[in-house]
Amino acid sequence: MTPDTPGSHARDVSPKPAYPPGEAIERTFTDEQLAWTRDEQARIDVFKAQYPTADGAVMKTLWLAQRKLGWLPPEAVQHVATTLGLPYAKVYGVATFYTQYFKKEVGKVVLDVCTCFTCQVCGGYDILHHIEKRLGVKKGETTADGMFTVQEAECLGACGSAPMLQVTNGPYVHNLTTEKVDVLLDALRAGNPVPFESVTLPQDQDELGGNRRTDAAAVTGSLVPPVSETIH
């Protein structure tokens, strides 16, 4: 499918958008790569049915595109817009409002290290700096081999098991220590999946003798993490 970009009048737009529609943009993905599979198309049809307007399905379709492609270059945004019959600008506007949509190419693995306040006072910056040192990059950067992108994240809603990080908008890794980070990085480099960790409620420890779920690996929130209050 050829992206249905608006005409050359877009050149008159000022200031110039980051992804100028209508210009021959450098493309990362071919039409074949962009095209939805039958299964994906069926899912998009479900998304559309879930909302009274076509706009409603935008966020879910962007998620689908990002899961498929890894990030959202202009042609992917255009593809979503075409699929839903919406203007490019509208979909682009949504994609840029939310931080989890990647508008720039990222590494195969994105590490979102939480340094928000609870994680901060429980050593979140120690973890971040340890990862930066191990990978030889600064936050916001991607390793030269394209494997890891390191980012500083805002509170991820797991403050009871701080410090923690999230792997590529997916699994949480709780109660980090530098040793646990080293093991994680090696596992990720080897291409191993990150197991889901179920954080045990302290009251369950007392009343149920451990985690309440029998179908997930458990971690407890009562490890003593390193303490650091620096933010630099």
Add this chain to the structure above:
Amino acid sequence: MPDTPSLLTGQSKAGDWRSYERVILPPIKDLHQIAVYEANGGYGALRAVVADGKFDRTGLTNEVKASGLRGRGGAGFSTGMKWSFMPPVDPEKPRYLCCNGDESEPGTFKDRQIFEYNPHLMIEGIVLACYAMTIKTCYLYIRGEYDDYITHVQRAVDEAYAKGYLGKNILGADFSTDLVVHAGAGAYICGEETSLMESIEGKRAYPRVKPPFPAQVGVFGMPTTINNVETLADVPIIVNRGAAWFAGIGPKTHPGPVLYGVSGHVNRPGVYEYPVGMSIADLLEVAGGARGGKKIKAVVPGGSSTPPLTWDVAATATMDADTLREAGSSMGTAGLCFLDEDTDMVSFTRRIAHFYHHESCGQCTPCREGTGWVEKLLTRIDEGDGHTRDLDLLLDLCDQMEGRTVCALADAAAWPVRWGIKRFRGEFEAKCKPTSFAGADLSGDGAGHVLDPVITPGGTP
């Protein structure tokens, strides 16, 4: 207040909390599985109401009103009252329920435990709320970062559909409701109710000006009620045990069980379920006390936007709206962060300021610019380049942010700074250079400006 006795007595208002039995997260293994949930009386409240007629629609709203349940999402508004604001049913107009599982307030992680450990309780509550307000569609908004939990909740929703607790003619009654899980994509502001609606509509999630209120013009322009996940999870409990039971737990003005998210410098952080009105000191005790035998210096009682309390005050306070108001903070989301004596309050406040700067949607000038300047000023103080005069400048900035914006994010950003400075001023001053007006470079950028402008405008902080 000379004639009302102080609530800051240090006495717990949670009654006999040591023998409290959990109801939101009862100690039952694998309760997230629908079979286990049903075997333990799950969906019984829904059956009693929808199939057996325990309450009619208004009766259910009145029961919730009588229970005294107040929203657990931060504002603490009476849930029954909110439900009764919905206009009379108009067959031409669809009506919506939005369940707010955005949970992005730093220090808050309680809804996640409901998603993981007892999702069916929330689903049952959602269906009951839809019944009470004659609503056919509920959007359950879950923050995008909770990817694993979204999958998990979606599975529970599918199970509930398969069993006839959701969908057409629920339990054979003339009542149908759909539940759509909507994933966010990383924006704190989507927790604000009008922003949440914009996000569900698939737009840039700029909060709306109120009025009109969501009950009149909500999501897709239709009457809408927004409730927090935990609030809705309380509804089946109220139906099962009765409004009187619920109202009898904790303080009269703010009753019920609540999930306390305890984090920071404690030995056993995590979510604890207890009655509202627990004393902060008791919560510290159940959480295993301060780590490494240190002294606690400060407590943030309900998420990042609630002003921090010094330990002296916190030790006399309990976790309920009235007491915390008197203490100079608020209940927020009941996510307590304990900070020990080694914590640098300046760095801490700076990190909070960074959060709000990052998360401001940019729609209102006082918020967009204010959060930036606050962060910039706190950064230079934290890095040792600040002047005592900057503290007053910060307080002045807070004045200009509070109450002047579309949503409450600007207030939420100003409060921790204002009260952080007021309550820990010594620490802030210790990091500042004393203000000298004699030709000093107060701009902090080393460019040699004298006095004014204190900060050169322009450029993004």
